[in-house]
Amino acid sequence: MNKMRNPALLGLALCSTLTLTACSKPAEQATDAASDTAFTLVDTEFNPRLAEYIKTLSADEFQGRAPATKGEELTVAYLEDNFRRIGLKPIDGDSYKQPVSLVQIDPTKVSALRLTGDKLPESFSYRDEMMAWTTQVVDSVEVIDSEMVFVGYGIVAPEYNWNDYEGLDVKGKTVVMFVNDPGYATQNPELFNGNAMTYYGRWTYKFEEAARQGAAMALIIHETAPASYGWGVVAHGSPIKFDLVNEDKNMSRSKIEGWITAESAATLFANIDTDIETLRAQALSGEFKPVPLNATASISVQNNLRELTSSNVVGYIEGSTYPDEFILYMAHWDHLGMDFSNPSNKVFNGAQDNASGTGAVIALAEYLAQQAQPERSVAFVLVTAEERGLLGSAWYAANPVFPLEKTAALINMDVMNVYGPMKDMVIVGLGNTDLEEILIKHTEAQGRYAVQEPNPEAGIAYRSDHFSLSKKGVPILYAKGGNDHYQLGAEWGAAQRAEYNSCCYHKVQDQWDDNWDLRGAQQDMFLYFRVGNELANSRLWPNWYPGNEFRAIRDASASARQ
Template sequence: MKRLTVLATSVLLLACSPAPEPTASEQPSAVSVDSYSFNENYRSYLETLSGDDFAGRAPAGEGEAKTVALVEQKFSQWGIKPYNADTGSYQQPVPLVRMLPYQVSDMQFNHDDLAAFSYRNDMMAWSPRVQDGVELIDSPLVFAGYGIVAPEYGWNDYEGLDVAGKTVVVLVNDPGYDSGDSEVFNGKAMTYYGRWTYKFEEAARQGAAGVLVIHETGAAGYGWGVIAGGSPQRFDLARDNNNMDRSEIEGWITEASADRLFARLGEDYKSMRQRAQQADFKAIDLGTSMSLSVATKFDYLDSPNLIGYIEGAKYPDQHVIYMAHWDHMGVDPINPDDGIFNGAQDNASGTAGVMALAEFYASQPAPDRSVVFVLVTAEERGLLGSDWYADNPMLPLAKAVAGINMDVMNVYGPMRDMVVVGRGNSELEDYLQKYVEQQGRYLAAEPNPEVGSYYRSDHFNLAKRGVPMLYAKGGNDHIEFGVSYGQEKRAEYIRDAYHKPADEYDPNWDLRGVQQDLWLYYQVGHELAHGDAWPNWYEGNEFRAIRDASQSQRQ
């Protein structure tokens, strides 16, 4: 193992106010990457974790035991302290419940001019509550615009609205997506208020009996097949209240289904979406009620987060977090040819990255602040392991300096650009920028911020509790082959391998790009772990108020 040596070159600075990306002539000259080697053991960790014998690393599956054994053996070998000092265990048990809605009725309406919505074709629905059966009968439907309550943006779609016993119908994404105006929410870049998960959470807080999100491919970032295809099986954390604080019914309806609802008012989906963008929008009674029933089978299982740390020499409660999810999709029993979802890129690559960082940190002098390595479970089931950790952290989250998440690393070679997912969120980008500059690279925004990728990986569960989190990775501008090569590789992965058995380890992968990025993750974390700074979210970010509210706990 040896530290990476890079040459410092000048680069265009792209900070909290994104500037245009450099043109080819403006981009920094590339540096030699032949000697890039942050941790020479990375490849072996990646290959091992994504091997067929790890059976797709499903929670509570046979691959889980192998993953746990490997991580624990390596952490112990390197002298990484265990999560549970009393037992010497690196495991934090995460209680999960597996739910299968095995019988879902069509959605019936109490008006003869409105035909029933059929399951999977016109709508998808389930109950988040852990109980055998749920039934809504004649629940009045109300169009609640975007379903958003965002004080920092002066937005409240529920103002003056009583939704007890009612089902709210809401739009996906947020007003900024539709306006394209950077002064409205975050413009085209989705805020958390645009995520469908938020819509369900807010509807429950408002006391709605049901909530239906209208699907639109562009605004959602994926087609109806993603929602209606595949198994309806769902996972959640096994909470003491059995999720009885959630709405009884959650679900989606198609854009065409929304047109049918709105037609009774002489409107359509497009016109109602335009109405919802107006500052004086008020919720609209849709003049009909719906009935729906869901029968659910459920069982319980445990799966561990794997947590180790290096204790800070001066401030042990203050800590920097490195995070990745170790789980993937397991095995498809009906595929006799190749049913193993190896998850090499997603996310053996990130798990191996955390291991490589832990190994390197362990070889260095102890930092002033603690460094915590968190490998979470059940990301593929809804970011559940990270959600559990965020509610049950090893050290107080108010004293978490910052965190770095690794999910689907760059295996296609050294890149000139470093893509910041959710760019413009936090001061961590300022730390990253100077080290990117040292590599002769440039920061770039994600190409499709409107799909809300920042809210779709594990770092988000810590972010929404106030911890500044960085999610960045090598982009598409390959040092030797250019942008088109990188774009082709990414598109090929999404098309052929993402969440498919084809996501397998390839010995021909050029892992110099991973080594580039590991060096950056280390440098940012190292500076924070050896300093006294407390990075924050940028002004206007939806998580800044939470971070500011915990400031007294850091003094």
């Protein structure tokens, strides 16, 4: 294993590149932050119009910026007007719009999960004991008497010499698997990526792999800690799904995707006289063989379908020397729309999530347009339907405006820092790409230090728009100001983040606040600019570190650049 894939070792490597003051015991720094003179407040005036952009995009007039609504019309027009004013080049005549075809899948009826097995109940109930849906774009699907088999973690990972499906034909069968990956389960830093989730731990990957294997139904066992959220998040939100309109209408996906509770899994496993922990141990043994559950499953789902058209908004500054090579800045412009059942506050304004990131992209474009023309082209990509499942970025990844093999890097912005200057810069997915080495260098120049996100086991690195391009091999940087406030310390900063998550995240309370301190966002934007500017004026081709799950894809694309 390459040592840079080990977060603990990587932390030491980070500290060796930074000043001793910046890296020695940050937690202790925070207890006496007000008297700390090692941090010099710099770079707080990147673009003073940032506040204007955020405030405008999060105004009630924009109706929560939901895709395929009046709110989208207003948002996209505003973005295009600003790109045009700044002088960015459009991508289609005089238009900055990339049309995105979406489908809304509304399950009108989902049956219980009907079971056969000597020691099994007649069924598992919808929402209480299982959650299921289909991404196939059809009016109805049905799985009948599908043989059930436990497939461990449902992972095929050549770089880790791991294949839970080895020697097994699951065509037409129902596969049952654990969430997250073996590294989290063992806390072994030498197994996968230790505590930090890899792509293989994400539920989205597990459904994708089950489909590649030909499974009719894929069921993930829900456990709160490895999933990083409770059963209510899985089963008690809106069942409506959104997806891209693909040529095959998603018929290549499994008929049914879903989750079962840990209690339901225990019932299934008792049918073969075993339990969750015994099977977990087998799945982690290194000698795992899939386990038939001596049971069958049946289920049916009926849908209402509605096809929608939305837009990504893309503009660029053409490079002077290498115009066919690109650096991308990305953010999602969409949010959750309106809650018509709320009599007092109907609009999900999404000020932090993600009017702040969208405004930052506009501000960056404006700043870069005033600099000397870069050698490489620099593109600004504002994507739709992130809140519906990273769909706008997934559409871009499948239908790239600029060739992905000639895209040197992507810098993603999702929820900017509105709480003031921070000493720390959080790198989400620390230890994945050598882009972070460039960021660390410029972070150090600001007198700040770089840290890993506090809960890498939650897989945040796979839950924002950069991930869509990661899967295509494009090296990404997703970083943001942390918690260690330059005057008030880390405890105060963490409390602000916690308060936002409690009071406002994905709620109508996420609104513009005149008391916000955008100096921290401005500092971060200088870092985004400096990283992008260095790449845009160099021959660097960043890559994933050896051992990363996306390294082979990027290496393969290198030949296409020649």
